[in-house]
Amino acid sequence: MTHSEHHRPDGTDDATVAAVGKLTEALETVERARGHLYSFHQLTGSADFDLGDAAELLEKAGHHRAADRVRAELVGRNVLEGRWTFQVVEEYDDGYYGVVKAAERDIRNELVAGRRHVYEAELKEARRTHGRPGHEATPHQAVSNEATPRE
Incomplete structure (x- = not known):
């Protein structure tokens, strides 16, 4: 991605850049929540297999009623009604997540020509120390600086 792909389009005001930046920040939080949901999915699946293993171990230890209870009440149990x-x-992805992601993309396309992270790019430009190694505007500038001998 080039440096110019992060510049605000001509005529775009500060309030619009800030608003679209906040919308993107919200999407990023939704993305994080989605990741936690996938962790929940995988951890719950692992726990279900552990419950099955526990039932087998209870059975081998002679605790048949306890093993039967774990198998009947816990192994393969729904985490929410019918789910x-x-x-x-899947419901989260197809519903809430999909709607938030589409709205952010559509509004960003409409208001800042689809450019991503315009707010952050301007924040970076304002906060970096120009001309200092490690503060380059783009990866290309960083590579160029490495090729230039330092005094």
Whole structure:
């Protein structure tokens, strides 16, 4: 991605850049929540297999009633009414997540020509120390600086 792909389009005001930046920040939080939901999905699946293993160990130890209870009440149990975690993940992806992601993309396309992270790029430009190694505006400038001998 080039440096110019992060510049605000001509005529775009500060309030618009800030608003679209906040919308993107919200999407990023939704992305993080989605990652936690996938962790929940995988951890719950692992726990279900552990419950099955626990039932087998209880059986081998002679605790048949306890093993039967674990198998009947816990192994393969829904986490929400009628749903295993894969169904929760799918419903989230197809519903809330999909709607937020589409709205952010559509509004960003409409208001800042689809450019991503315009707010952050301007924040970077304002906060970096120009001309100092490690503060280059783009990766290309960093590579150029490495090729230039330092005094």
